[in-house]
Structure formats: structure tokens, C-alpha cells
Amino acid sequence: DKTVKLAVIAGDGIGPEVIAEAEKVLDAATAGSGILFEKTRFALGAARFLETGDTLTDEDLTAIKSHDAILLGAVGGVPGDARLKNANIERGLLLKLRFELDHYVNLRPSKLYPGAPGPLAAPGDIDFVVVREGTEGPYVGNGGSIRRGTPHEIANETSVNTAFGVERVVRYAFDLAERRRKKLTLVHKTNVLVHAGAIWQRIVDEVAREHPHVAVDYLHVDAATIFLVTNPGRFDVIVTDNLFGDILTDLAGAVTGGIGLAASGNINPDGAFPSMFEPVHGSAPDIAGQQKADPTAAILSIALLLDHLGLREESARVTRAAEDDIAARDGAARTTAQIGDSIASRVRA
Amino acid sequence: DKTVKLAVIAGDGIGPEVIAEAEKVLDAATAGSGILFEKTRFALGAARFLETGDTLTDEDLTAIKSHDAILLGAVGGVPGDARLKNANIERGLLLKLRFELDHYVNLRPSKLYPGAPGPLAAPGDIDFVVVREGTEGPYVGNGGSIRRGTPHEIANETSVNTAFGVERVVRYAFDLAERRRKKLTLVHKTNVLVHAGAIWQRIVDEVAREHPHVAVDYLHVDAATIFLVTNPGRFDVIVTDNLFGDILTDLAGAVTGGIGLAASGNINPDGAFPSMFEPVHGSAPDIAGQQKADPTAAILSIALLLDHLGLREESARVTRAAEDDIAARDGAARTTAQIGDSIASRVRA
Ligand SMILES: CC(C)[C@H](C(=O)O)[C@@H](O)C(=O)O
Ligand SMILES: CC(C)[C@H](C(=O)O)[C@@H](O)C(=O)O
Numbered sequence: 206d207k208t209v210k211l212a213v214i215a216g217d218g219i220g221p222e223v224i225a226e227a228e229k230v231l232d233a234a235t236a237g238s239g240i241l242f243e244k245t246r247f248a249l250g251a252a253r254f255l256e257t258g259d260t261l262t263d264e265d266l267t268a269i270k271s272h273d274a275i276l277l278g279a280v281g282g283v284p285g286d287a288r289l290k291n292a293n294i295e296r297g298l299l300l301k302l303r304f305e306l307d308h309y310v311n312l313r314p315s316k317l318y319p320g321a322p323g324p325l326a327a328p329g330d331i332d333f334v335v336v337r338e339g340t341e342g343p344y345v346g347n348g349g350s351i352r353r354g355t356p357h358e359i360a361n362e363t364s365v366n367t368a369f370g371v372e373r374v375v376r377y378a379f380d381l382a383e384r385r386r387k388k389l390t391l392v393h394k395t396n397v398l399v400h401a402g403a404i405w406q407r408i409v410d411e412v413a414r415e416h417p418h419v420a421v422d423y424l425h426v427d428a429a430t431i432f433l434v435t436n437p438g439r440f441d442v443i444v445t446d447n448l449f450g451d452i453l454t455d456l457a458g459a460v461t462g463g464i465g466l467a468a469s470g471n472i473n474p475d476g477a478f479p480s481m482f483e484p485v486h487g488s489a490p491d492i493a494g495q496q497k498a499d500p501t502a503a504i505l506s507i508a509l510l511l512d513h514l515g516l517r518e519e520s521a522r523v524t525r526a527a528e529d530d531i532a533a534r535d536g537a538a539r540t541t542a543q544i545g546d547s548i549a550s551r552v553r554a
Numbered sequence: 555d556k557t558v559k560l561a562v563i564a565g566d567g568i569g570p571e572v573i574a575e576a577e578k579v580l581d582a583a584t585a586g587s588g589i590l591f592e593k594t595r596f597a598l599g600a601a602r603f604l605e606t607g608d609t610l611t612d613e614d615l616t617a618i619k620s621h622d623a624i625l626l627g628a629v630g631g632v633p634g635d636a637r638l639k640n641a642n643i644e645r646g647l648l649l650k651l652r653f654e655l656d657h658y659v660n661l662r663p664s665k666l667y668p669g670a671p672g673p674l675a676a677p678g679d680i681d682f683v684v685v686r687e688g689t690e691g692p693y694v695g696n697g698g699s700i701r702r703g704t705p706h707e708i709a710n711e712t713s714v715n716t717a718f719g720v721e722r723v724v725r726y727a728f729d730l731a732e733r734r735r736k737k738l739t740l741v742h743k744t745n746v747l748v749h750a751g752a753i754w755q756r757i758v759d760e761v762a763r764e765h766p767h768v769a770v771d772y773l774h775v776d777a778a779t780i781f782l783v784t785n786p787g788r789f790d791v792i793v794t795d796n797l798f799g800d801i802l803t804d805l806a807g808a809v810t811g812g813i814g815l816a817a818s819g820n821i822n823p824d825g826a827f828p829s830m831f832e833p834v835h836g837s838a839p840d841i842a843g844q845q846k847a848d849p850t851a852a853i854l855s856i857a858l859l860l861d862h863l864g865l866r867e868e869s870a871r872v873t874r875a876a877e878d879d880i881a882a883r884d885g886a887a888r889t890t891a892q893i894g895d896s897i898a899s900r901v902r903a
């Protein structure tokens with residue numbers, strides 16, 4: 206039997222609820238397959254910080270690195286909680302994991318599943334993947350301020366973009382486009398961010414030459430948001446930087462029926478570090494513990510995890526089960542566990 | 555009689571067509587009012603660059619500064635035109651005007667006019683204004699690259715945010731909120747861009763204390779894009795930085811029936827420099843000269859111009875005429891001039 210060491214970070218808010226369902230589905234999909242998921246639970250997030258003052262210790266990080274993959278729910282406390290004022294769980298935990306584990310591909314598929322209620326009157330067929338760079342750009346934390354708190358304060362943030370970092374994610378995106386509908390759209394803001402824009406454009410142009418069958422186009426980020434609501438069907442693979450990818454994928458989640466369905470993988474394709482799978486949504490403390498959260502995004506993240514581990518058939522079964530469940534929805538309220546149970550039983554069927 | 559010196563930059567692509575209609579409507583709205591618009595035409599844009607190699611000379615700038623206001627159509631050549639490779643009309647002309655004329659308020663109202671076709675199935679009432687900072691942030695052009703064109707290239711872009719610059723635009727936004735539904739939303743990405751985010755949050759908190767009747771909230775930019783498609787009615791005044799404002803206003807234009815209706819003002823509220831009014835859309839070279847462009851965004855920019863000049867009644871007449879025209883649309887194709895004529899005759903009525 207093969208053993209997969211899985212680090213589970215359920216996190217805060219609705220994290221534990223959606224992860225419980227994701228684990229149900231993982232168990233259902235791999236039962237009898239001869240693959241054993243050996244889970245280690247890591248208590249990380251706002252709750253841990255409030256208890257111990259720690260966000261992510263060196264020991265946590267070392268322990269997590271010894272796993273094959275990571276499943277993460279959501280992290281982050283109640284907005285405005287004064288005790289978290291200086292915590293920044295996002296930077297100290299979530300982004301730290303992405304950076305330390307060199308998750309340079311942030312993979313975010315968007316699909317309008319039949320039956321999913323979306324906000325668009327005429328959405329058309331939506332099925333694209335955003336390949337968001339995960340370790341550079343405006344996210345590097347290369348900022349600072351002087352004369353803080355005074356009328357003379359100046360606060361800077363520097364976006365850092367390297368040929369090394371851009372090329373590897375662009376290559377990943379082209380490879381993905383080759384396996385899909387062979388269309389790749391670079392999204393940036395080259396007319397304003399001329400230096401960062403130029404390195405992205407240059408590298409896309411260069412790698413494009415190795416992929417003559419992939420049709421390549423370019424959109425400014427502002428124009429891309431327009432197309433996401435007026436003609437999302439035009440996209441196949443979008444490659445973009447860390448910040449633009451953040452913005453586009455939340456919008457993409459919204460137009461495809463809500464952030465409750467949007468899955469993501471933070472991937473280190475080299476395999477040097479464990480990749481991490483998480484729903485795009487946050488911890489939503491306002492509905493936590495009420496069984497109101499939709500676990501589908503977490504469950505679809507399981508499908509990405511299984512695919513990443515090479516368990517393609519198991520992955521496809523999870524995706525199909527989730528799709529079938531979505532198609533069968535009639536608007537009646539279900540608990541988080543009811544949705545998880547329904548998908549798990551479809552996986553077993 | 556009062557004379558207003560108006561600089562007109564029709565620009566490229568559809569610019570001249572939509573500006574012709576905007577001028578018709580301006581003339582109609584001010585005929586017999588005793589206000590004389592003395593127009594100077596500036597040939598600026600890609601066409602001028604191709605002819606002379608100049609983008610915006612010191613003489614141009616000095617001449618423009620001697621005017622009371624500026625009306626701009628759209629600038630920018632055909633994408634991919636090799637002769638424009640090193641031009642960057644956007645930075646060298648449009649952004650240069652905004653920066654040199656200290657247009658620190660980029661005012662972009664979004665309204666779903668009755669009858670306007672939008673992409674949302676259930677848009678609700680949409681009526682908000684984005685107050686976008688216009689002279690700082692990631693737009694400052696503070697970037698560079700080393701080892702350009704090599705596998706070791708590093709390209710940086712620095713977002714610069716000053717207390718001076720943030721406070722003045724935040725104050726403008728609060729004053730506007732006082733005159734509207736008294737709700738202000740700060741949009742940023744404070745959890746990631748911690749330094750730039752902190753200065754915005756601090757100043758909004760401080761100015762909020764002087765406006766106890768304005769309800770203030772905060773959204774991360776990614777979440778804001780979700781609300782723009784799921785619940786745009788929640789917004790009244792949005793205040794945000796230069797880049798986030800660029801993205802949100804294109805998206806806002808799309809959800810309110812298309813960028814053909816979105817007007818904007820680049821305002822220097824101090825009056826030290828002329829303010830500039832322009833449609834949010836670009837030069838759309840693909841449909842230029844075909845009378846296919848919708849001049850409504852340019853015409854609604856005239857309403858903003860008139861309002862800025864204190865001609866409130868004339869402004870309201872233009873807005874009403876455009877709204878009436880939109881409400882009467884039945885989907886039949888009309889030329890740019892037909893739309894302009896229709897709105898101009900409604901203004902006169
Ligand atoms: C929580 C935040 C740091 C994060 C991001 O900006 O990447 C989130 O929005 C996401 O998209 O995963
Ligand atoms: C053309 C471009 C420089 C400009 C901007 O980014 O501000 C445009 O998109 C706008 O919104 O007016």
C-alpha cells in the first residue's frame with residue numbers, strides 16, 4: 206500500500222467545517238484503493254495565535270515540510286478583533302507557507318457547473334483556469350514607511366518580478382494550455398507598470414515560440430475584468446501575477462456561482478516542497494459553526510490534490526460527484542455536512 | 555458674458571467621433587446661457603506621435619495649463635503597431651497630463667440607467683461613485699529593471715503613497731459621501747500590501763472622525779470585485795488607490811451596461827490646474843471612423859465638466875437628456891451622430 210502523508214490545517218471560522226466534509230470525500234474516493242492517507246493535524250490560524258502568540262513557528266514549518274501535501278481550510282480571525290491587530294495571519298501564515306514552500310503556481314480553475322446559480326444573465330460556457338504566480342510580484346512584502354503616523358508619512362510597496370520566477374510559471378501555463386483548448390491570455394497592466402509588464406510580456410512572447418499551436422493574447426487587467434462579466438467564455442488559460450491573479454480569481458469565483466465553489470492549489474511543480482490545496486474563500490467568521498458554509502470549494506480542492514498526486518481517476522470521481530450534486534441542487538437549504546454527505550455518497554456510488 | 559477656455563483633445567480612434575457629439579451636446583446645453591466656450595484644439599495622441607515624434611511637449615503642456623478645463627476623447631494607437639513600440643502614449647500623454655495637472659481625484663460615477671442593458675441577471679439599484687486617487691500609488695512610474703532581456707532580469711515597480719496625497723483624496727471622498735447616501739467604502743489590500751494599506755486605513759479612520767454621520771467600511775479589492783457583481787447596490791462612495799480604482803471602474807462600467815456609458819473627471823479640486831473630463835473607454839481603433847462608437851460616455855463627461863464649472867443646471871439637463879435617451883433605446887442600431895443628435899435635441903427640448 207502507498208502512504209500519502211497529508212498535513213491538515215483546518216484553520217479558523219468555517220475552515221474546520223468545510224475540511225471535515227473534504228476529508229469525508231477524500232476517504233470515500235480513496236477507500237479500497239490501496240492508498241493510505243496518513244494525516245497530521247496542525248492547529249494554526251487566529252485561534253492558535255490568540256492562545257499561544259505563535260503564527261507559524263520554525264518547528265511547524267519543518268514538520269509541515271515532511272509531508273507530501275497540505276489541505277488547508279481557511280485562516281483568519283474576526284475582522285476588527287483588537288487582539289489580532291498586530292497578527293497578520295494572512296502574511297504570517299498563509300503567505301509564509303506559499304513563499305517558504307515555493308508555491309509558485311497558484312492554480313485556480315473556474316467553471317460554470319450546470320445548475321450553479323450565477324449572477325450573469327447570459328453567462329455562456331465558462332471553463333478556464335487562472336495560473337497565478339505565487340511567490341513574487343507585489344506580494345513579496347518588500348515595503349516600508351517613514352514618518353509613520355504623521356502628515357509626512359510615505360509608504361512604499363515594491364513589486365519584484367524576476368525572469369526566473371516569471372518564466373517557470375509561464376511555462377507551466379503553456380503546458381496546461383497545450384492540454385486544454387490551446388489558448389493563453391496574459392493579463393497585466395503593461396501600459397502603466399512598464400517594467401514589470403515588460404518582463405511578463407517578453408517571457409510570454411519567448412515561451413510562445415515553443416508552443417506554436419497555442420493561441421496567445423494579452424489583456425490589461427482592467428479590460429480582463431470586463432470580459433469576465435461580458436464574455437467569460439473567451440478564456441482558457443490566464444497567466445498573471447500574484448496580485449492580478451488574486452483579483453481575477455475572486456471575480457471569476459463570483460461569476461461562476463460563488464466563492465463557495467472555487468477551489469485552488471498552491472503548487473510547487475518541482476516537488477521540492479509539499480503543495481497545498483485550499484478553497485479560495487476565507488474563514489467567514491460570521492457564519493462559522495453554524496453549518497451554513499458550502500464545503501464544495503474545499504471538496505473540489507480535494508480533486509485538485511488527488512490530481513496533483515497522480516490519482517487521476519479518484520480526482521475525476523470527486524469532480525463528477527460534486528458536479529452532479531451541484532446539478533441536483535434545487536435551492537433548498539442544506540447543512541455543510543449534508544452537502545458533504547451527498548457528495549461523498551455520490552463518490553462511493 | 556462669461557468665457558470658459560476649453561482645451562479639446564479629441565485624440566485617436568473613436569476619440570474624434572465621440573468628442574464631436576459631446577461638443578454638440580455642450581453647445582446645446584449652454585446656448586443662450588451667456589457662457590461662451592472658447593475652444594482650443596490640441597492634436598495629441600498616437601497620430602501626432604507618428605507624424606512628429608512628439609507625445610506631449612512642454613509647449614503643449616504650458617498651452618493646456620492656460621485653459622479652464624480639458625475635454626479628452628481617447629488616446630492610443632492600434633495595438634501592436636510596431637511604430638508605436640517605444641511611444642507609450644498612455645504614460646507619456648494621458649498619465650503625464652494627470653500627474654502634471656495634479657488631477658488627484660479621478661471621479662468615476664457608476665449608475666445603472668433604466669433601460670441600459672447590463673450583464674447581471676438581477677442588478678438591483680446601482681448608483682455609486684469611485685473616487686480614485688490619480689497621482690500616486692503603483693502609477694508613479696517608480697520602477698526599473700536590471701539585466702534586461704536575460705534570464706537574470708529583475709524588474710521592480712514601486713507604489714508610492716503619501717499622507718499628503720492620501721488625505722486630500724480621502725477628504726474629497728468624505729465630502730462627496732456627505733452629499734450622497736453617507737456611506738464610504740475604502741478598498742485596498744491591507745492584509746498583503748501592509749504598508750500602503752496601513753496609510754490608507756489610518757487616514758480613512760482619522761478623517762472618519764470628522765464625519766460621524768458617514769458610515770465607513772472596508773473591503774479587500776478581491777472581495778470588492780465580488781460585490782460589484784453580486785450586490786453592487788451596497789456601494790455609495792468608494793475611495794481607493796490609483797490601480798485598484800482603474801480595475802474597479804472598468805468592472806463597474808461593465809456591470810452598469812458597458813463602458814460606452816462610463817464617464818470620468820480627472821479633477822484638481824484646488825483649481826490650480828484645469829481639470830480634465832474623458833470617457834473611461836479607450837480609443838478602440840478597430841471600430842474607429844465607422845460611426846459605431848457610443849458617444850454617451852463622452853456626453854456624460856460633459857455633464858461632469860459642467861458640474862465642475864458650477865453650471866449645475868446645465869449639467870443636470872445633459873444628464874437627464876442622456877438618461878432619457880438611454881431609456882428610449884430599443885436595441886436598434888444608431889450611428890454615433892444619431893445618438894449625439896438625439897441627446898442634443900433632448901437637451902434643447
Ligand atoms: C488571504 C489573502 C492573503 C489571500 C491572497 O491575497 O492571496 C486570499 O485572498 C487568496 O486569494 O488566497
Ligand atoms: C490608458 C490607461 C493608462 C488608463 C489608466 O490605467 O488609468 C485607463 O485604463 C483609464 O482607466 O483611464
